[in-house]
Amino acid sequence: MNDSIDCNPRADFQIYLFPVVYCLVLVLGFLGNMGALYVFIFKTPCSSSNVYIINLALADTIFLCTLPFRIHYHLKGNDWVFGALACHIIGTLFFTNIYISIAFLTCICIDRYIATVHPHAYLRLRNTRCTQGVSLAVWTVAGVAMLAFILAGPLDSAPTPGHHSHRSCFENFSQREWETRMTAYNACALVFGSLVPLSVIMVCYPLVARRIARIRTGTSRRALRIIHSILAITAICFLPYAVVHLLHLLMRRQVIQNCGFADAIYKARRLTMALVSLNSCLDPVLYYFTTSHCKWGFFRRLRLKRPRRVYTISS
Incomplete structure (x- = not known):
């Protein structure tokens, strides 16, 4: 959840960055996650680890469904035209599913750690x-948090910096909101949605890697590929988002008051929001390594059959 302080920082590049990134994520992520849901539900034997994969793909799909609204919002110069209730629902789904994805990645990491x-x-x-x-x-906790957030009522947003006639959606919250609800919400999201699960992933990785170095089997190598994939997704998408989220919270609570830092944090917040959305199109890489049932054989069946050549012997 992203905002500005009295320094009035700006990030005009976001109206170009977000539509491009979100369109790319929407297309690639939708194909990858829908394909994963089909493979893991209908083509792969049910197992404990596959349950987490299915739930992760489902969370990514819900996140992708919010992107058309976000794309329209940014193409309109950060002007929300769908009403306050729709903003509240779409914004809540957008951010909550980020943390649901982190939770299920952590579950997969713990599952592989125990197995290895x-x-x-x-x-x-x-x-x-x-x-x-x-x-x-996971879904129950997320659902209760979303419901509590929505039922608490609409959020008061300040005008978009540089576009005072535009209607902001889930950004530029007023200082009054930060003094009441937003600080508690963001602190809980930062600690329980980012810090705890990311710490678990960082702890599990070296333990699994050390164990696999001693046992060289197909299963252990596949587990290491899974852990590598989770670590890469964490480093690219979630870790920068969590670090900037912390700085953003400190800025909004006026612990950081330097206008130069505030402007840099405001811009970094936009960049990391674009990065965290890439998670939904990078997760299919993890799905690929999770099971051999969705490897090249699945894609070969999508190829058109080549017509056979018929040779005749002329007399």
């Missing part, structure tokens, strides 16, 4: 009821 480092315990825990329960808990 504690294989005997994993045999007892790998039933789908356990992963279904964890997945339900």
